[in-house]
Amino acid sequence: MKVKIEKLDHFGRGITYINDKICFVLNALPLEIVELKIIKETKKYYLGIATDYIELSPDRIIEKCPYYNICGGCQLEHLNYQKENEYKQKKVLELVRQFSKLEVKVLDIEYQEPSFYRNKVTLHGTNHKLGYYKPETNELIEISSCRLLDSKINNIIPKLQELAQNKNNEIEEIIIRTDNQSEKLMININGKIDDVSSLREVDVLSINNKVITKEKQIISKIGPKKYYLSINSFFQVNKTLTEKLYNEIKKIVQEKKPNTVLDLYCGAGTIGIYISEYANKVIGIDCLPSNIIDANKNKELNNIFNISFIEAKVANIIDQFSKNIDLIIVDPPRAGLDKKTLIHIKRINPETIIYVSCDPATLARDLKELALNYTVEYIKPFNMFPRTYHVECVSVLHRKSLEK
Numbered sequence: 001m002k003v004k005i006e007k008l009d010h011f012g013r014g015i016t017y018i019n020d021k022i023c024f025v026l027n028a029l030p031l032e033i034v035e036l037k038i039i040k041e042t043k044k045y046y047l048g049i050a051t052d053y054i055e056l057s058p059d060r061i062i063e064k065c066p067y068y069n070i071c072g073g074c075q076l077e078h079l080n081y082q083k084e085n086e087y088k089q090k091k092v093l094e095l096v097r098q099f100s101k102l103e104v105k106v107l108d109i110e111y112q113e114p115s116f117y118r119n120k121v122t123l124h125g126t127n128h129k130l131g132y133y134k135p136e137t138n139e140l141i142e143i144s145s146c147r148l149l150d151s152k153i154n155n156i157i158p159k160l161q162e163l164a165q166n167k168n169n170e171i172e173e174i175i176i177r178t179d180n181q182s183e184k185l186m187i188n189i190n191g192k193i194d195d196v197s198s199l200r201e202v203d204v205l206s207i208n209n210k211v212i213t214k215e216k217q218i219i220s221k222i223g224p225k226k227y228y229l230s231i232n233s234f235f236q237v238n239k240t241l242t243e244k245l246y247n248e249i250k251k252i253v254q255e256k257k258p259n260t261v262l263d264l265y266c267g268a269g270t271i272g273i274y275i276s277e278y279a280n281k282v283i284g285i286d287c288l289p290s291n292i293i294d295a296n297k298n299k300e301l302n303n304i305f306n307i308s309f310i311e312a313k314v315a316n317i318i319d320q321f322s323k324n325i326d327l328i329i330v331d332p333p334r335a336g337l338d339k340k341t342l343i344h345i346k347r348i349n350p351e352t353i354i355y356v357s358c359d360p361a362t363l364a365r366d367l368k369e370l371a372l373n374y375t376v377e378y379i380k381p382f383n384m385f386p387r388t389y390h391v392e393c394v395s396v397l398h399r400k401s402l403e404k
Contacts, residue, residue, distance in 0.1 A: 001018075001035065001036045001037075001038075002033060002034070002035055002036070002054065003016040003018070003023070003025070003033070003034060003036045004016060004031070004032070004033050005025060005028045005029060005030055005031065005032045005033075005034065005057075006030060007030050008029070008030060008087060009024060010091050010094075010095060010361070010389065011024075011075065011389050012075035012076045012079075012087075012388075012389040013025060013026055013028070013075075014026075014027075014028030014029060014030070014032070014034075014050075016028075016036070018046055021044070021045060021046060022044075022045045022046070023036070023038070023045065023046035023047070023048050024045060024046070024047050024048070025048045025049065025050055026047075026048070026049050026050070026069070027049070027050060027069055027078055028050050029056075029057035029059055029060055029078070029079060030057060030059075031055070031057050032050075032053060032054075032055055032056055032057045032060070033053075033054040033055040034050035034051075034052065034053050034054060035050065035051045035052035035053075035054065036048045036049075036050060036051070037049050037050075037051045059079055059080045059083045060078055060079070060080075061077075061078060061079070061080055062078075063077045063078050064077070064147060065077055065146075065147045067132075067141055067143055067146075070134065070141050071131070071132040071134065071141040071143065072132070072133075072134060072135030073132055073146070073148065073388070074147075074148070074387040074388055075387075075388055075389045076386075076387050076388065076389060077147075077387045081111075081114045081386070084114075084383070084386065084387070085109050085111050085383055088109055088381060088383055088389075088391040089106060089108070089109040089381055091360065091389075091391065092106050092109075092360045092379060092381045092391060092393060093106045095360040095361050095363075095364050096360065096363070096364040096367065096379065097364075098364065099361055099364035099365050099368065100364040100365065100367045100368035100371065101368065102364075102367060102368065102371055102376060104367070104376045104378070104379055104395075105376075105377070105378040105379070106378070106379050106380075106381065107378050107379065107380045107381070109381040109382065109383055109391075110241060110244050110245070110248075110380070110381070110382045110383065111241070111382075111383035111386070112240045112241050112383075113240065113386075114386035114387055115147050115148070115386070115387075116147065116148070116149065116150055116151055116154075117148065117150070117237075117238050117239055117240055117241070117386065118146075118148045118149050118150060118153075118237045118238070118239070119150050119153075119177060119178050119179070119180060119220075119235075119237055119238075119239040120175070120176065120177040120178075120235070120237050121146065121148075121149055121153055121175070121176050122173060122174070122175050122176075123143075123157075123160070123173070123174045123175075123176070124140060124172070124173055125140075125164055125170075125171035125172050125173060125174065125191060126138075126140040127140070128164050128165050128166070128167065128169070128171075129142040129161070129164060129165070130142065130143070130157070130160055130161055130164045130171065130174060131143045132146075142161075143157070144157060144158060144161065145157055147387075148386075148387065150178050150182055150239060151182065152178045152182045152185055153176050153178055153185075156176065156185060156187070156199075156201075156202070157176075159198050159199065160174055160176075160187075160199075162198065163189075163193065163196070163198065163199075166194075166195075168194045168195075169191070169192060169193045169194060170191050170192040170193075171189060171190070171191040171192075171193060172190045172191035173189075173190040173191065174187060174188070174189050174190070175187070175188045175231050175232070177218070177229060177231060178218075178239075179218050179219065179220035179221070179229065180220045180221055180222065180239040180240075180242070181220070181221065182239070184203045184204070184218040184219070184220075185201065185202050185203050185204075185218075186202070186203060186204040186205075186217075186218050186229065186231055187199065187202050187204070187205050187206070187231075188205075188206045188207075188208075188209060188231040188232075189205075189206070189207050189208070190208055190209075191208075193207060196212075203215050203218055204216060204217060204218055204231075206231060209231075217229055217230055217294075217297075219301070220235070222242055222243050222246055222270060222274060223243045223246060223247065223274065225270075225273055225274050225298075225302055226298075226301050226302060227268060227269075227270055227273070227294075227298045227301070228268070228294050228297045228298055228301060229268070229294070230268075230290055230293075230294055232288075232290055233267070233268045233290065233291060233294050234267030234268060234286075234288070234291055235267070235268060235270065236270075236384065237384070237385075238384040238385070241382055241383070241384055242384075244382065245356075245382050245384070245392065245394060246270075246271060246274045246275075248380055248382075248394050249271060249274070249275060249329065249354055249356070249394060250274060250275050250278065252352065252354055252396055253275040253278045253279060253327065253354075254278045256326065256327055256351065256352050257278060257279070258278075258279045258280075258326035258327040258351070258352070259279065259280045259281065259324075259326050260279065260280065260281045260282075260283070260324060260325050260326055260327075261275065261279045261281070261282045261283070261325070261326065261327045261328070261329060262283050262285070262321060262325045262327070262328045262329070262348075262350070263282055263283065263284040263285070263328075263329045264285055264314050264318075264328065264329065264330045264331070264332070264341070265285070265286060265314060265330060265331045265332050265333070266284030266285055266286045266291070266295060266309065266331075267286055267288075267291050267295070267331070268291050268294040268295050268298055269284050269291075269294070269295030269296075269298050269299060269307065269309060270298070271329055271331065271356070272284040272295075272307055272309075272329070273295075273298055273299060273302055273304055273307060275329075276304050276306055276307045277304075279306070279326075279327070280306060281306050281307075282306060282307040282308075283307075283308055283309075283310065284307065284308070284309045284310070285309070285310045285312055285314050285317060285318075286309070286310075286311065287311065287312060287313045287314070288311075289311055292309050292310070292311040295309040296309055314332075314341055315338050315340045315341050318340065318341050318344040318345070318348075319340075319344050321344070321348055322348070323347075323348055323349055325348050325350045326350055326351050326352070327350050327351065327352045327353070327354070328345060328348065328350045328352075328353050328354070329353075329354045329356070330345075330353065330354070330355050330356065331356040331357075332357070334358055334359045334362065335359075335362060336357070336359065336362030336363065336365060336366050337362075337366045342366065342369050342370070345370070346370070346372070346373050349373065349399060349401075350399065351398070351399050352396070352397065352398055352399070353370065353374060353396075353397040354394065354395070354396055354397075355367070355370075355393075355394070355395040355396075355397065356392070356393070356394055356395075357392070357393045357394075357395065358384075358390065358391075358392050359390075360381075360391060360393055363379075363393055363395060367395065367397075370397055373399065373400060373401075374397040374398060374399055374400060375397065375398050375400055376395060376396070376397050377396040377397065377398055378395070378396055379393050379394070379395045380393065380394045380395075381393050382394070
């Protein structure tokens with residue numbers, strides 16, 4: 001079946017229509033004419049793949065990754081990078097309009113190099129091989145390197161594959177992490193392993209979450225601040241663009257000079273520490289004990305005395321805060337803010353809210369709720385995850401009652 005692709009959906013798939021029913025086409029771009037094979041049909045849509053390309057888009061490029069369209073980690077490597085950034089900027093605008101019904105100013109997207117930017121990866125182990133799981137399956141795609149990963153991570157993968165191939169070892173999962181300057185390497189191996197002498201170059205090595213090296217953590221930098229990293233600490237994976245995102249947040253805090261900042265879903269305290277010198281007091285909340293341990297270490301590492309951290313689920317403690325909070329920063333999981341948290345943010349009624357989001361759809365849903373009390377000044381997209389359909393956003397909201 002020959003079809004013409006009309007546009008991209010918000011997951012990077014081409015869109016066409018068959019008998020007035022929408023069809024999503026993998027690895028297809030707008031204006032392309034392709035031979036289509038249907039691989040799934042539901043009452044609402046078709047899912048297809050292009051088996052041949054009759055007319056190619058001028059925006060198509062040749063994929064450099066041998067695993068593209070197999071491992072599922074990337075969705076946009078066939079798209080010119082400039083066009084990828086235009087697509088993501090438009091995607092944010094469309095999703096906000098669709099789910100919030102608001103007309104919001106979306107600033108130009110921030111982006112840097114599209115390859116070798118990730119400072120962390122999880123490799124799965126099956127049948128003495130390491131790799132990524134094929135999307136929605138337990139089928140392992142063995143890899144020797146990945147174009148998204150920092151070079152120091154890529155350089156260690158062949159040694160890890162050798163360990164996995166050893167019949168005496170049964171490796172289930174390996175987490176690899178490096179700092180933003182690519183100087184230190186941290187690895188945790190889950191499973192059964194006898195000999196790790198080949199990993200002498202690894203700075204922090206743990207087996208089944210038990211550290212066996214002298215060094216227990218690595219230190220990374222974002223701008224002027226330093227941060228301890230544990231293997232499971234929440235930390236932005238883009239080693240080059242994170243500083244720009246944090247500077248966007250810092251700019252707003254500098255302008256507002258708040259007395260008290262509430263930093264929700266604070267992770268290892270990275271954002272709260274980054275902006276702490278521009279507020280009298282910062283309170284960070286996160287539910288993971290390891291994050292709070294690291295946050296307190298990071299506080300000491302940077303000699304900061306006006307920040308404190310609470311280990312709790314945000315929804316379980318947000319009702320304890322009164323209206324003396326000037327500014328709230330939220331960086332929630334992909335699911336966005338729960339209803340209880342939204343209710344209490346509005347009750348606390350801070351002058352300013354800075355919303356950091358990794359999902360524009362849930363951001364838009366929450367903005368719709370907050371727009372009853374707040375005006376959205378702007379949304380700034382950041383292409384923190386090049387070659388995938390994901391996009392990070394910083395949104396700034398001001399309390400309506402203070403507007404002139």
